[in-house]
Amino acid sequence: MFTGIIEEIGHVVRVEREGANLQLYVKCSFANELKVDQSVAHNGVCLTVVAIEGDTYQVTAIAETLRKTHLGDLQVGDEVNLERGMLLGTRLDGHIVQGHIDQIGTCVAVKEEGGSTRFTFTYDPSLGNVVIEKGSVTVNGVSLTVVDAGKDCFSIAVIPYTLTHTNLHNLKVGSVVNLEFDVIGKYVARLVSH
Structure with missing residues (x-):
């Protein structure tokens, strides 16, 4: 975990x-x-x-x-x-991440926004994964908040500290990333589909 x-x-x-x-x-x-x-x-x-x-x-x-x-x-x-791995008894600063990648995504846009960098990714929605605005998603292992969400895409905004201290600074249009969708959202989506 x-x-x-x-x-x-x-x-x-x-x-x-x-x-x-x-x-x-x-x-x-x-x-x-x-x-x-x-x-x-x-x-x-x-x-x-x-x-x-x-x-x-x-x-x-x-x-x-x-x-x-x-x-x-x-x-x-x-x-x-x-x-x-997470230590029990300490703060959970990001969100619950399993380390089990759901699928890959592709970076389709990178935009500087005066203090942050917005990345937009597409993914295959047929695999049943979903994102919601202000929900959590993990991109290359980094816990991030979804800014915008569509049927097959989402955007995240990254602060300069995170950009500098992760490999997200290497992303460009066409980069492939590992995606892990929010574990609670995955269970809810599964229950609703049944």
């Missing part, structure tokens, strides 16, 4: 294919604090640490994860948003 508040931007230092799996090696300042079997969110995707060496750790993305996310596109040098 995560909050969507990014702890650090990590850097991909090695990528290896192993059958249908992808081995990712990520360098970050807290690698020496991790333990094997610990969960870390990578651009919103919960992956298990399988090895640690110095300031770099290894995680494995299986075929199912690669089908539903953009992790298969990561290359050496890419930045990834990192968040360790």
